[in-house]
Structure formats: C-alpha cells, structure tokens
Amino acid sequence: MSAEIKIVFTGTVGAGKTTAIASVSDRPPVATDALATDDTGALKPTTTVALDYGEMRLPDGDKLRLYGTPGQHRFRFMWEILAKGALGFVILVDNTRPSPLEDLAGYLDNFGPWIERSAAVVGVTHGEYCRGPDLEQYHEFISRREAAHPVMFTDPRQPRHVITLMDTLLAALEFSTASADGAPET
Amino acid sequence: MSTINVASANLDPEAARFVHSTVATYLSGAGWNFVSTPDLADILLVDLDTPAGASAWARLDGSRRPVRVAVTADHGRLASALAVGKPLRYSTLLSTLRRAANGEPGAGEVAGGASRFDPGKHLLGVIQGLVAGGRSAVVDHPDHAAVAIDSARRRWAVAGDRPLTPDIFRLPAGAFEMQMGPLPAALDYRPLEELLYRAAWHASNGRLQAGTDLSTPLRLRRWPDFTRVPYRPIHLRMAAYLQGRSATPLTIAERTGAAVSDVHDLLNACRAAGLITEARSESRPPPEQPSAASREGLLARIRMRLLGGAGKPRAGGDR
Numbered sequence: 001m002s003a004e005i006k007i008v009f010t011g012t013v014g015a016g017k018t019t020a021i022a023s024v025s026d027r028p029p030v031a032t033d034a035l036a037t038d039d040t041g042a043l044k045p046t047t048t049v050a051l052d053y054g055e056m057r058l059p060d061g062d063k064l065r066l067y068g069t070p071g072q073h074r075f076r077f078m079w080e081i082l083a084k085g086a087l088g089f090v091i092l093v094d095n096t097r098p099s100p101l102e103d104l105a106g107y108l109d110n111f112g113p114w115i116e117r118s119a120a121v122v123g124v125t126h127g128e129y130c131r132g133p134d135l136e137q138y139h140e141f142i143s144r145r146e147a148a149h150p151v152m153f154t155d156p157r158q159p160r161h162v163i164t165l166m167d168t169l170l171a172a173l174e175f176s177t178a179s180a181d182g183a184p185e186t
Numbered sequence: 187m188s189t190i191n192v193a194s195a196n197l198d199p200e201a202a203r204f205v206h207s208t209v210a211t212y213l214s215g216a217g218w219n220f221v222s223t224p225d226l227a228d229i230l231l232v233d234l235d236t237p238a239g240a241s242a243w244a245r246l247d248g249s250r251r252p253v254r255v256a257v258t259a260d261h262g263r264l265a266s267a268l269a270v271g272k273p274l275r276y277s278t279l280l281s282t283l284r285r286a287a288n289g290e291p292g293a294g295e296v297a298g299g300a301s302r303f304d305p306g307k308h309l310l311g312v313i314q315g316l317v318a319g320g321r322s323a324v325v326d327h328p329d330h331a332a333v334a335i336d337s338a339r340r341r342w343a344v345a346g347d348r349p350l351t352p353d354i355f356r357l358p359a360g361a362f363e364m365q366m367g368p369l370p371a372a373l374d375y376r377p378l379e380e381l382l383y384r385a386a387w388h389a390s391n392g393r394l395q396a397g398t399d400l401s402t403p404l405r406l407r408r409w410p411d412f413t414r415v416p417y418r419p420i421h422l423r424m425a426a427y428l429q430g431r432s433a434t435p436l437t438i439a440e441r442t443g444a445a446v447s448d449v450h451d452l453l454n455a456c457r458a459a460g461l462i463t464e465a466r467s468e469s470r471p472p473p474e475q476p477s478a479a480s481r482e483g484l485l486a487r488i489r490m491r492l493l494g495g496a497g498k499p500r501a502g503g504d505r
Contacts, residue, residue: 005488056488056491059490064488134377135408150409152409152411152413160413163492164417167492168422168426171423173481
C-alpha cells in the first residue's frame with residue numbers, strides 16, 4: 001500500500017490555515033472546530049482543535065492530502081502526528097500579531113526535524129502594510145537561522161495565492177539537498 | 187579578424203543545431219556568425235568520435251585556419267585546450283569558443299547591440315532614475331496609467347482611473363512625462379520592488395541585459411514575492427535552484443531545463459528588484475539524492491494538478 005501524499009499547513013491561530021485549505025481543496029474541507037474558550041475567542045469564535053483536512057485529486061487518481069494543524073501550542077501533540085511523512089510544509093504567519101517573527105521561529109523549531117527532511121514555504125498573511133515585519137526582515141530572520149525558506153505575502157482567501165505557495169514548495173523540494181526520506185513512497 | 191565565423195564538421199544534427207543557436211544567441215551581437223560551410227570557418231568544431239571527423243581533423247593538422255575545436259566523449263582528449271565534451275553545454279562551449287578566438291577583438295563579448303535589454307530605454311529606466319536621485323513624481327502617459335513613484339518610502343501606486351497594463355512597460359522612456367512634487371496621499375501604495383520587477387519582466391522580452399557578464403555567477407538574495415508578480419512555472423524552478431547556491435545564467439539554463447530567454451527574464455526582473463547578488467564562484471552541484479527520481483515524478487504530478495494551464499504567466503496579475 002502506498003503511503004499518503006500530504007502537505008501540512010501550520011502556523012499561528014487565525015493565520016488562515018483553514019481558509020487556505022478550503023481555497024484549493026476539491027471537496028469541502030473537514031474541520032474540527034470548537035468554540036474558542038481561551039484568548040483565541042478574541043480573534044475568532046471557533047478554532048481548530050485537532051486538524052483540518054482537504055484534498056486535491058492528482059491526474060493519476062492519487063490524492064494529495066492537505067492537513068491543517070491546530071494553531072495553539074496546547075494541541076501540539078497533533079503536530080507530530082500530522083507532520084510525520086509530510087512532503088512539505090506551508091507555514092502561515094499572521095503579520096498583525098505582536099511578534100510574528102517569534103511565532104515563525106516557534107513553528108520552524110517545532111517542525112524543524114521534518115522540515116530538514118523536506119522543505120517549507122512561509123506565507124505572511126493579513127497584509128503587508130500593518131506594522132509587522134516586511135519580507136526583507138523575514139528573509140534576514142530566516143537567514144540568521146541558516147535556512148532559505150521562500151517567504152511571500154499571502155491572502156489565504158485567494159486560491160491563486162495558495163497555489164503559488166504550494167507550487168513554490170514543490171520547486172523548493174525539487175532542488176532541496178534534503179534526503180527526501182520524509183516524502184512518501186509512491 | 188572583425189567577424190568570427192564558426193562552423194561544424196561531422197556533428198550530429200542536434201549538436202550542430204545547438205552550436206548554431208549558441209552562436210546566434212550569445213555571440214552574434216559581437217560579430218560572430220555560424221556558417222554552414224567549413225571552408226568559410228575561422229573556428230571549426232569537429233566530432234572526433236566519428237571516422238570522418240577524425241579524418242577531417244587530421245587533414246587540418248598544421249594549418250593555421252580554421253582553428254580546430256574537438257567535440258568528443260573521450261574525456262582523455264579533453265586535456266587539450268580546445269576540446270569540448272559531450273553532451274554539449276552552453277557554458278563550456280562558449281568558453282572554449284572564446285579561447286579559440288584567442289583574444290581577438292570582440293571575441294570575449296556576448297550578445298550586444300539591438301539584441302540586448304537596456305532598462306534605460308523603458309519605463310524601468312525612468313523609475314530607476316527617480317529612485318537613484320531620491321525624487322518622487324507621478325509618471326504620466328496620455329494613453330496609459332499614471333504611476334506615482336515615492337522614492338523615499340520605496341513604494342508606488344496607480345494614480346488616476348486608467349488601469350496599469352503590461353504594454354506600459356514596453357514603451358520608450360521618452361514617451362513619459364513627469365510631474366514632480368508632493369504625491370497624492372490617498373492611493374493604494376505597494377512596495378516599489380514589485381513595480382521594478384514587473385517593469386523589467388515585461389520589457390525584457392527574453393533579452394540579455396546590457397552589461398551582463400555571462401561568466402559571473404549570480405545568487406538569489408531572496409525569493410521574489412510570486413504572489414504579487416507574474417511568473418511562469420519555470421521561474422519557480424530557477425528561483426529554487428538559485429536559492430542557496432550561485433550559478434551563471436548558462437548553468438541555470440542547463441540545470442533547470444529553462445530556455446535562456448526565460449533565464450534572462452527572471453534575472454533581469456530580480457536584478458531590477460534588487461534580489462540578485464553576484465558571487466565569486468559557482469556553487470558545486472549538490473549530490474544526487476537516492477530518492478530524487480521517485481520524488482520528481484510525484485512533484486510533476488502535483489504540479490500538473492496545481493497549474494492546469496501551465497506555461498502561462500500566473501499570479502501577480504497586472505494591476
């Protein structure tokens with residue numbers, strides 16, 4: 001039996017992971033939302049507690065599975081489950097949060113072992129004209145970590161933006177020097 | 187010699203076409219020609235791996251003209267100063283041809299004259315001039331969008347009702363008028379990098395930028411924001427290749443399978459946007475990964491699904 005082919009969308013609460021998956025999924029995405037009872041409630045009424053799931057059917061009939069992780073750290077036990085065997089990672093960062101670069105660092109750290117075996121692309125959401133860092137600052141921040149992940153401003157509601165992120169991830173994977181053992185057998 | 191004629195003898199048709207296109211693309215502007223008659227050649231590429239080629243090579247022994255260049259899969263012969271290996275590659279072929287020309291005037295120059303992309307002749311040059319002088323202005327054209335350039339804050343916006351279309355970037359620089367002074371505040375300003383990238387991308391038209399040294403390795407400082415600027419899928423591949431490694435334009439074409447015109451477009455756009463830096467030497471190609479082949483097939487299938495209309499410019503649009 002072939003392993004599943006999956007891309008994992010992760011990132012901060014409210015960054016747009018659920019929306020991004022819904023933008024490109026062939027079927028209505030499955031969401032495991034619950035009422036937000038903590039600080040998240042100030043951002044949105046519900047939040048993902050286990051995972052989001054969408055899929056795209058490939059030309060040969062295989063499915064590309066799109067998983068969204070819960071944003072809150074208390075659900076991080078789900079991260080490892082979802083990350084295992086992922087082809088690559090789309091990290092969405094809400095640029096309006098107080099410390100988006102620290103947020104990004106957290107996800108790069110937590111998913112680091114899997115990203116090292118695959119690739120990641122960073123989508124910065126909620127506008128480039130807020131007081132958050134610009135692309136140059138994101139680039140410098142990532143470079144200081146001796147990494148070279150592509151970073152782009154992204155509107156998760158726009159399917160073409162999400163597709164561009166995924167397409168970029170594929171290009172990064174193609175020339176990645178990683179061993180690719182995180183990728184599934186096909 | 188003022189004109190350098192290059193010909194081939196006994197090369198298979200595909201290799202001969204490769205030599206022809208290399209000379210036409212990169213050397214014609216500097217006075218090089220590809221000629222079909224070996225008798226007219228100043229430099230003759232000879233396939234040493236064929237009996238006829240070896241015979242032709244021997245016949246020319248001792249003659250001063252044409253200069254012989256061996257094409258061979260026998261790497262033992264590559265110790266010769268004037269030999270290129272099979273399969274032919276742009277970079278080695280060009281460097282060998284230049285060595286064959288032995289420093290004759292013009293031999294080291296590539297793709298000159300009208301075939302080069304000169305930013306100064308387009309809107310890109312107008313914008314770059316404003317930025318270099320630290321000036322802000324509304325750049326106007328009677329039939330196209332007016333564009334506000336805020337050099338101090340490195341941002342731009344469409345001013346007025348006419349939409350921005352790619353045609354504006356191909357117009358001659360002299361077609362624009364500039365209204366200097368304070369800019370309207372209530373505009374939808376965007377990062378200037380995006381406009382510079384677009385201006386070069388649309389005007390470049392596959393041409394090598396004037397002043398480009400093909401032997402200088404380049405590195406992508408960071409990725410273009412492809413959600414905001416137009417691209418074709420091959421540009422993502424090239425950007426990925428250049429991320430974290432340096433390469434000459436010809437190596438980029440060889441390693442990614444891109445047409446040289448596509449390489450020029452990406453490099454011109456990234457150069458205009460300030461995303462390219464020069465490196466001292468090329469990076470060594472990374473080792474092949476054991477699972478790379480199976481992953482490539484998977485990536486190709488996913489890409490096919492994502493892109494649908496692959497090959498067309500995507501994203502960014504042209505607001």
